[in-house]
Amino acid sequence: MGQGLKVRTTRSRRQSFRGARWLRSPQFRPDHRRPDRWDTWWLLPPRLVREYLAILGFTDAVVTWHRQIFRQRTMWLYTVVARKPRLS
Numbered sequence: 001m002g003q004g005l006k007v008r009t010t011r012s013r014r015q016s017f018r019g020a021r022w023l024r025s026p027q028f029r030p031d032h033r034r035p036d037r038w039d040t041w042w043l044l045p046p047r048l049v050r051e052y053l054a055i056l057g058f059t060d061a062v063v064t065w066h067r068q069i070f071r072q073r074t075m076w077l078y079t080v081v082a083r084k085p086r087l088s
Helices: 048-057
Strands: 003-007 060-070 073-083
Touching: 003 048, 048 073
Parallel strands: none
Antiparallel strands: 003 073, 060 073
16 A cells, blocks of 8 residues: 555635645745734645645645634635555
8 A cells, every 4th residue: 555644734724825825835924013923834835735745755645625613713724635656
């Protein structure tokens, strides 16, 4: 059986990814004007995560989205499931 890897993000809104989810660049999230935003430092778009995994040899990857409640708000999260091809 091939090796499998599952990556789950923590607290990432799908709306935040609306334009960025197809990008390959991380976004630095801290902002001195928003000291209440302590929960995340980086926004990692799914395409970037898939690219990182492909560099590590996990070339077969699927991204799925789901909703989760966090602090009485519904948040969009994504999960990346990737597999490494079997070596002969």
